[in-house]
Amino acid sequence: MTEELKTKVCKICETEKPLTExxxxxxxxxxxxxxxxxxxxxxxxxxxxxxxxxxxxxxxxPSEALVIDTRVDREPIPIPYPGLEEIPKxxxxxxxxxxxxANHAAMTLNAQPDHPNRARIADAIRDxxxxxxxxxxxxxxxxxxxxxxxxxxxxxxxxYCIRALPLEIAxxxxxxx
Numbered sequence: 001m002t003e004e005l006k007t008k009v010c011k012i013c014e015t016e017k018p019l020t021e022x023x024x025x026x027x028x029x030x031x032x033x034x035x036x037x038x039x040x041x042x043x044x045x046x047x048x049x050x051x052x053x054x055x056x057x058x059x060x061x062p063s064e065a066l067v068i069d070t071r072v073d074r075e076p077i078p079i080p081y082p083g084l085e086e087i088p089k090x091x092x093x094x095x096x097x098x099x100x101x102a103n104h105a106a107m108t109l110n111a112q113p114d115h116p117n118r119a120r121i122a123d124a125i126r127d128x129x130x131x132x133x134x135x136x137x138x139x140x141x142x143x144x145x146x147x148x149x150x151x152x153x154x155x156x157x158x159x160y161c162i163r164a165l166p167l168e169i170a171x172x173x174x175x176x177x
Contacts, residue, residue, distance in 0.1 A: 006018070006019045007019065008022055010022075010034075010035055010036040010039055011034040011035055012034075012035050012036075012039040012042075012043070013036065013038075013039050015036075017036050021036040021037055021038075022035070022036055022037070074113045076110045077106045077109050077110055077122075077125070078106070079103050079106050079107065080099070080102045080103060080106060080125065080129050080132075081099040081100075081102060081103050081132065082103075084096070084099045084100050084103055085100070085103060085104075086100065087100050094131065094139070094143065095131060095132050095134065095139060096132075098128040098129070098131040098132040099128070099132040101124070101128045102124075102125050102128035102129050102132060105121050105122075105124050105125045105128065106125055108121060109121055109122070109125075149172070149173040149174065150173070152172065152173075153169065153172070153173070157169055157172075
């Protein structure tokens, strides 16, 4: 029995070689081996040299992350509403709570300048300060908006609610029930 010698063309050197030259040369996602052994080895060596050069360049370059991490001396954030460390007794206004929360968040950032959630706390200070600075009409409108759970639904959920109210959406709208 004579067996026909099967050949394949290498994608790199573009020469036709027997299939035995292609075995063990790294598989692609379609399980084909595009390169012959010599070309595959050349590519591996070149990749190693390039990788070593990149690692050497990165090791020699000063790290920017270290510069950022060593910058601990940040300016203290001014307390937005001085004198309000606690909610005054008898006050039930949410704006007083917002002032106290903004002060507490500012004190947290001043006590821990490298807090891992610094950006989120700064956003909370900004949000609470906006609530605290609202006049009566704005604050009542804000309270109504926050109390109305419908604004938390997507448009599809709102359209779905026109029909019989499903249990999942009812739980999302009224979590306390």
